[in-house]
Amino acid sequence: MNDFAPALERALKPSLPGLQGLNGLTRLSGGASQETWSFDAVCDGGVIPLILRRAPDGQPRVITETSTAVPLATEAIAIEASRTAGVRAPRVRHVLKPEEGVGEGYVMDRLQGETIARKILRDKEFDAIRPDLARQCGEELARIHAVELTPELRKVLPVVDGPTQLRRYRDMYDLYNYPHPMFEIAFKWLEPRMAQAKRQALVHGDFRHGNLLISPRGYEAVLDWELAHIGDPLEDIGWICTNTWRFGVQEKVVGGFGDLQDLLAGYEIAGGGTISIDDARTWIVYGSLKWGIMCMSMYQGFLRDHSVERAAIGRRSSETEVDLINLIIRGKI
């Protein structure tokens, strides 16, 4: 399974001076076309904890209808552009080349922290920092959205603005051919409101629990940049406020840990500008609609693999309809 270890060690030699060997190479997660491995590089100066993200040879990342995932090498470019601009993200140590024989992917620092929402929202060790997390997320998002869109970034990242996203999800919804009147209402409601972006920026694209690394000291980094694109920065604001990421802590709009006002205040303090509650609401509605259609796509997956998990997520589509009712009809966030 890890027969690529010697090749990986050879590949890392130029990037890690004094490299003596690799330890503890362990598969963490991932599907058939995308793997995440944890390991330590033993160097003259000490041990460097690292992560390898890779797609094995000849199996490039699967781009599904639900995602705009970029190639792993592009993900590495987006991370490094952000990190060098002051965004907290893991340092990329090496981008794999085809001739190195490890596959497609890159190696980055393994940072300390927790990504599991239930722990972040419930464990005592996070009690002290939880009240400040929304503001910290706001600041961090402002920094991501301030990353200069250099010609290099513009060359590799797709432009996916509001209208494009809405069209993509409309197409998917139409393809699934199952009537959801509440989704129709949401599309109608969103079309004029998402028509014009106030500005274009680097968007992380999946800023939510699971990708946020939190430690007892607070916000550490955002991981998994595979959905990075150029688009409307409000998208990241709306997604972390979408009800599905609150994990039952309904009243804490931001990821189940904080208030929208704190997120927006942090965003403004860090130079992101002022965002109105109405603009935030528009993108929370979009987040709910998007998640609802992603639930519908789970049913399509279930038809192929008969997984009980996908079947169950299919039935979570109605959750997003109740969210859309609270947001659109009842004016609540």
Add this chain to the structure above:
Amino acid sequence: MMDQPSVLELVLAVRDFIEQKAMPELKGHTAFHARVAANALGIVARELEHGATSGDAERARLAKLLGHDGGLMELNRELCTAIRAGRINLGTPGLAEHMTLTTRDKVGIDQPNYGGLKRLLADGI
């Protein structure tokens, strides 16, 4: 007529077996999937109990909105087409109420503990 136990009782028996007997013997991903399976049977049980009543109420509201009766699938498709074409919108009398009640009943079957539903119920809907 089928004999006892009822289909609802059978489903609940299987759910309880998974939750109380099987799950403690399982580990890792399989244990997680057993929980998902038990929750899915909970959906089945609630739909067996309440699905017909809420479906009838939904159909009656749809018939009133659209001006004629029909099957649930057919009426929902027609409502979608009308919303998309702009013939029916949230200003149309009865639509907001229909969506709110229909969704309340759907989520009550799918995820009765969902926060968004509790919020709706807390306001007396």
